[in-house]
Amino acid sequence: xxxxxxxxxxxxxxxxxxxxxxxxxxxxxxxxxxxxxxxxxxxxxxxxxxxxxxxxxxxxxxxxxxxxxxxxxxxxxxxxxxxxxxxxxxxxxxxxxxxxxxxxxxxxxxxxxxxxxxxxxxxxxxxxxxxxxxxxxxxxxxxxxxxxxx
Amino acid sequence: xxxxxxxxxxxxxxxxxxxxxxxxxxxxxxxxxxxxxxxxxxxxxxxxxxxxxxxxxxxxxxxxxxxxxxxxxxxxxxxxxxxxxxxxx
Numbered sequence: 001x002x003x004x005x006x007x008x009x010x011x012x013x014x015x016x017x018x019x020x021x022x023x024x025x026x027x028x029x030x031x032x033x034x035x036x037x038x039x040x041x042x043x044x045x046x047x048x049x050x051x052x053x054x055x056x057x058x059x060x061x062x063x064x065x066x067x068x069x070x071x072x073x074x075x076x077x078x079x080x081x082x083x084x085x086x087x088x089x090x091x092x093x094x095x096x097x098x099x100x101x102x103x104x105x106x107x108x109x110x111x112x113x114x115x116x117x118x119x120x121x122x123x124x125x126x127x128x129x130x131x132x133x134x135x136x137x138x139x140x141x142x143x144x145x146x147x148x149x150x
Numbered sequence: 151x152x153x154x155x156x157x158x159x160x161x162x163x164x165x166x167x168x169x170x171x172x173x174x175x176x177x178x179x180x181x182x183x184x185x186x187x188x189x190x191x192x193x194x195x196x197x198x199x200x201x202x203x204x205x206x207x208x209x210x211x212x213x214x215x216x217x218x219x220x221x222x223x224x225x226x227x228x229x230x231x232x233x234x235x236x237x238x239x
Contacts, residue, residue: 057170061197111206114163118204125198
């Protein structure tokens with residue numbers, strides 16, 4: 001199992017919000033979370049990259065979870081932002097989503113983000129784990145759960 | 151039942167989009183599809199399970215297909231891996 005490297009996750013990049021009007025607004029809110037902890041990450045660029053990736057295929061992975069992600073030139077290690085919506089959000093034609101696990105990864109492919117995604121997906125296979133995350137009402141709770149697994 | 155070792159050949163490994171392509175393809179067949187890696191066998195039609203493998207380039211997986219259309223399913227899935235999931239490298 002991988003250990004959570006310093007700075008991959010930060011409580012300031014975790015939010016509990018009401019479902020936005022559309023996917024673009026959702027990605028805008030995620031982009032701002034990344035910008036909050038690193039002002040070299042420009043929200044407009046993040047938004048564009050997330051939307052571009054999403055055009056290639058939806059990142060919903062079922063059971064109310066989605067993993068939007070994008071490559072960024074300006075980072076050298078993966079960074080994560082999470083959102084738990086207060087209600088279900090129609091993420092694509094087939095999937096309603098409540099929990100969002102959003103990953104920005106460096107342009108140069110390495111296996112760090114595959115490991116992060118794989119660890120997260122492994123735990124998401126457990127109904128108990130999903131229930132716990134979906135029930136979180138405080139960013140710090142999400143932080144603690146993810147810290148214990150990643 | 152058809153079983154064979156297959157290799158993840160694309161540079162990015164079995165990342166999210168590649169995993170989704172695999173699921174979309176496997177779903178077209180009625181056969182049961184599974185992948186085994188490091189003695190762990192997972193359902194090849196379950197996106198979370200496929201992502202949980204986190205297989206980088208060069209990983210060898212065992213593909214098992216069983217059911218009425220196993221021949222066609224196996225050939226199609228093997229071709230997807232060999233085609234590097236449609237990626238350039």
